[in-house]
Amino acid sequence: MRGSIRWLLPLVVVAVAGVGVAMAATASVHASGGTVKAVKSKTFGMVLTSSSGRTLYRFTPDRKGVSVCTGACLKLWPALLVKAGSKPTVGAGASAALLGTIKAAHGMAQVTYAGFPLYFFAQDRKGGQMNGQGFQGKWYVVNANGALVKHAVKASAPAQPASTGSSTGSSAWG
Secondary structure (H helix, E strand, C coil): CHHHHHHHHHHHHHHHHHHHHHHHHHHHHHCCCCEEEEEEECCCEEEEEECCCCECEEECCCECCECCCCCHHHHHCCECEEECCCCCEECCCCCHHHEEEEECCCCEEEEEECCEECECCCCCCCCCCCCCCCHHHCEEEEECCCCEECCCCCCCCCCCCCECCCCCCCECCC
C-alpha cells in the first residue's frame, strides 16, 4: 500500500498542475482585457479583433443582448469576457458607442458590439487568422459598424489612364 501511494502521489500532483495550466490558458483566452479594435484585413476590409489581434466573430442565432452559444459551443467559440462590473475598452477603429457587455457565467460579462455578443474561434491560433469565417453558415467576422461580413470585400481595380478621345490612342498620362 505504501509503495502504491509513493507511486500515485507524483501522478496526482502532475495531473493537478496540468489542469491548473489548462485553466489558466483558457482564462487568458477568454478574458483578454476586453479591448475591441478594428484592423484592415486583405479579404474582409475593417474587422473587429481583440487587443492581441485575434479575430472576433458573431453567431447569427444570437439576438441583441442574448447569447445562445452555451456548453460545447463555448469550447469551440470562447466568448470575449471581462470581469463583471468592468467595462471593455475601445481600440483604434472601433466605436465606444457600440461597445457594451451582457451577463455571463462565473462573475464575468461577455463583451458585445452593436448589442451582439462577441466570440473568438478556438482554431484561430494567432492574430490575423479568420478560420471561423462562414463556419456552418452561422459564424462571421464583424466590421467596425457592427455588421456581419459574409462576403469578401471587392478589391479596387487599378487606376486606368483616362482616354483623350483621339484616334491615336494617346492618353491623359502623356
